[in-house]
Each structure stands twice: as structure tokens, then as C-alpha cells.
Amino acid sequence: MFSWPQFALALAVLVLALHLAFILWVMVGAVFTRGRPWLAWTHILCAVYGVVIEAGPWPCPLTLAENWFEAQAGRLPYHGPFLLHYLDAIVYPNVPPALLTWLAVVVLAINAVVYARRWRRLRAPRSN
DSSP: OOOHHHHHHHHHHHHHHHHHHHHHHHHHGGGGOTTOHHHHHHHHHHHHHHHHHHHSSSOOHHHHHHHHHHHHTTOOTTOSSHHHHHHHHHHSOSSOHHHHHHHHHHHHHHHHHHHHHHHHHHHSOOOO
């Protein structure tokens, strides 16, 4: 049977993997939304939310959950098993916060260009 610290650590790894998946979705989600307007709107909202959380003074709820589960497991944040250590390095790179904010804006701009091109193609008159 699992003890609470082991279970909390497993939940920390799960939340961290979810966090990484969300970041990847925000970065490249536009690729998967072609022909799926409801998914495109979901991606756009997630991308805007990601930039707002990155640029604003608010903590990310996933980060708070990760840290809480790690504390419950008796670990300091950013320490632990192989998977947890390397996912932390991907999700929280050691770069200046201002650079992360600019990168987030660039990612949002690239996604906006993808959506703008699709929207123009949909609105363009078709010649027969």
C-alpha cells in the first residue's frame, strides 16, 4: 500500500506532467485545431490565460498544486525522483522572468498569425 507521502509525490509528478502538457498545448496547440473551431477557441483562451499568468503577478494554480503536493511528500520543491527533477527543469527553466514573458508573447503572436491566416482563408472569396 502507498503511504500518504508516496501518494502525494505521485500526485506532484502527475500535476507537473499536466503542467508540461498545458505549456505544450499553449505553444503548439494551433497545429491541432485546424477544422475544429471549438478546439481553436479553447486553445486561444488557454494561450491568453498562459500569457496573463506568466506576465502577471499571480501564481499559476498548477505550480501551487505541485508545491503543495511536494511539501506533503516531505520534499522541497524542485527536488525528487528523476522524472520530477527533469520535468521541473523543462517547466521552470533557469532564465530571467522577463525573458520568459517575452517568449510567451512571441509564442502567442505566432499562434495569432496561424489563426489570422486561417481566418483570412475562410473569408476569402472562392473562384470557380
